Amino acid sequence: MVGLSIGEKHFIQGGIAQDLRTDGRNRLTYRPIIVESGVIAQANGSARVKMGRTEVIASVKAELGKPSSSAPDRGKVFIFIDCSPTAAPEFERRGGEELSTELSAALRQCLLGGKSGAGAGINLSSLSIVDGKVCWDLYIDGLVISMDGNILDALGAAIKAALSNTGIPKVNVASAAPSDEQPEVDVSDEEFLLFDTTAVPVIVTLTKVGRHYIVDATSEEESQMSSAVSISINRQGLICGLTKRGGAGLDPSVIFDMISVAKHVSEQLMNKLDSEIAAAEAMEEES
Amino acid sequence: MAAKGGGAPPTYSPSPSSFKKSRPSIFTDVDWVRPDGRDFHQCRPAFLRTGAVNAASGSAYAEFGNTKVIVSIFGPRESKKAMMYSDTGRLNCNVSYTTFATPVRGQASENKELSSQLHKSLEGAIILDTFPKTTVDVFALVLESGGCDLPVVISCASLALADAGIMMYDLVAAVSVSCLGKNLVIDPVSEEENYQDGSLMITCLPSRNEVTQLTITGEWSTPKIHEAMELCLDACSKLGKIMRSCLKESTSTS
Numbered sequence: 366m367v368g369l370s371i372g373e374k375h376f377i378q379g380g381i382a383q384d385l386r387t388d389g390r391n392r393l394t395y396r397p398i399i400v401e402s403g404v405i406a407q408a409n410g411s412a413r414v415k416m417g418r419t420e421v422i423a424s425v426k427a428e429l430g431k432p433s434s435s436a437p438d439r440g441k442v443f444i445f446i447d448c449s450p451t452a453a454p455e456f457e458r459r460g461g462e463e464l465s466t467e468l469s470a471a472l473r474q475c476l477l478g479g480k481s482g483a484g485a486g487i488n489l490s491s492l493s494i495v496d497g498k499v500c501w502d503l504y505i506d507g508l509v510i511s512m513d514g515n516i517l518d519a520l521g522a523a524i525k526a527a528l529s530n531t532g533i534p535k536v537n538v539a540s541a542a543p544s545d546e547q548p549e550v551d552v553s554d555e556e557f558l559l560f561d562t563t564a565v566p567v568i569v570t571l572t573k574v575g576r577h578y579i580v581d582a583t584s585e586e587e588s589q590m591s592s593a594v595s596i597s598i599n600r601q602g603l604i605c606g607l608t609k610r611g612g613a614g615l616d617p618s619v620i621f622d623m624i625s626v627a628k629h630v631s632e633q634l635m636n637k638l639d640s641e642i643a644a645a646e647a648m649e650e651e652s
Numbered sequence: 653m654a655a656k657g658g659g660a661p662p663t664y665s666p667s668p669s670s671f672k673k674s675r676p677s678i679f680t681d682v683d684w685v686r687p688d689g690r691d692f693h694q695c696r697p698a699f700l701r702t703g704a705v706n707a708a709s710g711s712a713y714a715e716f717g718n719t720k721v722i723v724s725i726f727g728p729r730e731s732k733k734a735m736m737y738s739d740t741g742r743l744n745c746n747v748s749y750t751t752f753a754t755p756v757r758g759q760a761s762e763n764k765e766l767s768s769q770l771h772k773s774l775e776g777a778i779i780l781d782t783f784p785k786t787t788v789d790v791f792a793l794v795l796e797s798g799g800c801d802l803p804v805v806i807s808c809a810s811l812a813l814a815d816a817g818i819m820m821y822d823l824v825a826a827v828s829v830s831c832l833g834k835n836l837v838i839d840p841v842s843e844e845e846n847y848q849d850g851s852l853m854i855t856c857l858p859s860r861n862e863v864t865q866l867t868i869t870g871e872w873s874t875p876k877i878h879e880a881m882e883l884c885l886d887a888c889s890k891l892g893k894i895m896r897s898c899l900k901e902s903t904s905t906s
Contacts, residue, residue, distance in 0.1 A: 435846075463768065470765050479831070479850040479870030594866070604877060607868035612776035614862025617881055624874060 369588065377589050381574050386586070393630055395581045398522065400641040402530040403649040410531025410560070412645070414523040416581065418513035423505065423523035425531045429552070430502035432493065440492020440500040444473050446507040446520065453512055467610075471517060472507070472524065475568055475597035475606035486565040486605060487528070494536050501533060514584040517595050521568030526642045528565055530649075532557030566599040566606070567635050569627045573615070578623060580630055594623050598631040684832055687843055688717065695827070695839040695887055700808070700898040702815040710816020714808035717841065718798025723809045725816040728786035741783035745771040747792045747805055754797050766802055769865070773806045773826065773855040776864035779819040788818060799841035803828045806855055811895055815902070822857035823895050824864065825888040829853075829880045831870060836880055838887060852877070854884040858892030861885070 369377075380386050390396070396417035405411035408424040432439060446468040448461030455461070478485030492501040505527070507520045535558060537551040572582040572593040579586060587593070592611030599605050604624065609615070690696070696717035705711035708724035715721075731742060747766040751757055770792065778788070790813070792805045803826035810824035830840035831850040840848065850870015856863045863885075868877070 466764050467768055470768075474867070474869045477869075479848050599871070602873075604868060604872045604874070605870070607866060609863070609866045610772070612772065612864065614776050614857055614860065614864045616861065617863055617885060620863060620866060620881070621878065624877065628874070 369585065373585075374589060377586055378575050381577050381579055381586070386579065388583070390581075392577060392579045393626070395634060395637070398637060398641055400522070400526050400638070400645045401648075402526055402642065402645040408527075409533065410527045410529070412523050412526030412530055412642075414519050414526060416515060416519045416522070417583065418511055419515055419519045420509075420511040421516065421519045421523045422508045422510060423520065423527040424508075425524075425527045426504045426506075427501050427531070427533050428504065429494075430500060432497060432500040436489075437497035438493050439489035440503065442477060442487055442489065442492075442503045442505065444469055444476065444505045444507075444524075446472065446509065448509045448512075451511070452509050468507070468517060468520060471595060471606070471608045472520060472568075474608065475521065475566055476524070478605065486599065488561065488564065491561065492533075495538055499538075512584060514582045514587045515570055518568050518570050518581065521566075521597070522638055525562060525565045525567065525638060526645065528560050529562045529642050530646065531560040533560060534558075564599060566597040567631055567638060568595055568597045568606075569631045569634060570595040571623050571627055571630075573611075573619075573623075578626060594620065594627075596624060596627040596631075598628055598635075600635060602628055602632075604628075684835065684837075686837070687841055690839075692835055692837050693883060695891075696841075698891065698894055700811060700895060702811060702899065702902045708812075708816070710812045710814070710818070712808050712812035712815055714804055714811070716798075716800065716804050716839070718796055719801055719804045720795040720798075721792060721801070721804050721808045722795060723790065723792045723805065723812040725788065725790055725809075725812045725818065727788035727816075728783035728818070729789070731785060731787045735787075737785065739784045740780040741778075741785075742787040743771060743775055743778060743780070743790065744787055745774065745790045745792070745809075747794070749794045749797065752796075753794050766805065769802060769867070770806060770809060773824060773865045774809060774813070776862075777810065777820045777822060777824045777857055778813065779821060782819045788813075788816075797842065799843070799845050800828050800839050802826070803839075803853060803855070807891060807895065811898065814895075814899055822860050822862075823892055824855055825858050825891040825895065826853065826855040826865075827884045827887040827891065829884055831872070831876070831880070836876070836883060838883055852880045852884065854881060854888065856885060856888045858889045 384392050399415040402412045404413045405424050409427045410425040413422045446465045448456045448465050450457045476486040494500055505524055509516055535553040570593055571578040572590045574589050591613040592615055594609050597606040699715040702712045704713040704722055705724045708726055710725040713722045745767045747770055748762045790809050792809055794801055806824055806826035829852045830837045830844050830848040832848055837844055850872055853867045854863055855865040
């Protein structure tokens with residue numbers, strides 16, 4: 366954790382109030398985002414995202430599994446985030462557990478939607494192979510390599526990129542299976558179906574410092590925050606999830622204002638991410 | 653205010669919205685009738701009692717319909733020697749379920765996610781500078797999970813903290829709203845939670861009108877969020893009044 370002198374704190378807060386942050390950005394400008402996809406050959410899909418000095422890797426692996434009895438026509442998705450000690454020494458062993466649980470919970474909320482499956486970024490019914498017997502289990506793992514603030518947005522972007530890169534193998538089901546036995550499933554090595562990511566939302570975190578909100582805070586700016594709201598918005602402009610961090614209370618009108626600002630920012634971020642992901646995929650195909 | 657077995661417990665019912673009747677039913681051919689016969693915008697009757705556990709510094713028991721929660725506060729007491737010196741107090745929250753809390757018998761496990769959410773809800777309300785170098789432990793036990801567990805745990809925990817004499821800016825009231833199709837249903841039971849399309853949970857300080865925690869899942873449009881938040885804030889202020897009267901009653905009888 367970076368220690369700041371009083372002068373530095375005033376400088377950060379004053380700069381934000383005047384729409385000029387320490388690295389020259391405006392309040393609602395993101396750092397340059399770099400996306401690389403297909404970085405992990407053994408995973409079904411993977412991506413690496415850098416936002417300034419924050420770097421995360423997301424990988425998606427698909428394995429055959431049995432659907433749960435309460436939802437026999439849907440596959441399952443598991444999201445786990447791991448904070449590596451390379452990011453900060455206090456993450457060694459159990460130190461990063463609290464942050465990991467918080468990030469995993471926030472991402473699960475944003476991507477998996479309500480209990481009935483409405484508003485989910487990932488369509489779980491598309492992961493089902495044989496109702497009640499066989500389905501795809503999607504394991505999404507995120508790794509935080511370097512932390513400089515705004516990890517949740519970076520992880521959201523990395524997961525979106527990794528899902529765009531994911532290929533689910535084609536499956537042939539032996540049709541002559543009696544109903545009470547496990548059907549035989551033949552997983553093809555050659556053919557892949559690309560995942561549909563049009564409904565995957567982006568996450569925008571608005572950090573409140575003093576009376577203003579900034580987007581994409583660095584860790585110095587995050588240390589000065591009173592509270593932060595992370596809003597997940599999909600392409601249709603609907604809110605897929607919202608979490609508030611930080612202990613300070615917020616007036617409800619401030620929250621409504623943050624939601625409208627986030628919607629405005631998310632459009633630009635979504636377009637930027639989509640073009641970066643497309644460029645990354647094109648580069649991967651060339652190499 | 654709080655009933656003892658016999659008479660009907662007082663309900664806190666947010667003002668029923670007039671346009672709920674003109675909303676189409678959630679499933680196209682079935683009208684959703686709440687299992688306990690409430691209106692869509694009516695919360696369950698609340699039973700709150702402090703001083704449930706003698707050994708603890710403060711404690712509270714809350715019963716909202718079928719959701720029964722007991723919270724004990726221990727502290728402020730000495731922080732573990734391994735922890736660094738800190739000139740503000742520390743808050744340690746722990747939420748666990750009993751094995752018989754859910755319809756299917758489960759492990760009596762601590763729920764890390766709920767614990768961290770409870771921590772986030774309470775830390776904004778407690779004046780931590782009043783107990784430096786010490787820790788306050790909040791232990792919540794869900795005896796029966798009948799839906800809307802976390803909001804009940806949060807409200808009960810803040811009541812227990814008040815009973816323990818921990819200084820706070822305000823009581824913390826929490827309410828959640830479920831979205832079932834086009835309808836907004838406040839204070840859902842577990843059956844409604846299983847079918848929900850989205851949920852919104854607010855934790856607020858009623859007299860200061862400040863939101864300390866807001867969690868939204870599912871797909872929401874902005875006007876829907878506005879409507880749900882107003883519903884919740886209204887319910888929270890009523891719940892705050894009930895919590896206050898419970899505390900007053902416990903001091904007048906003791």
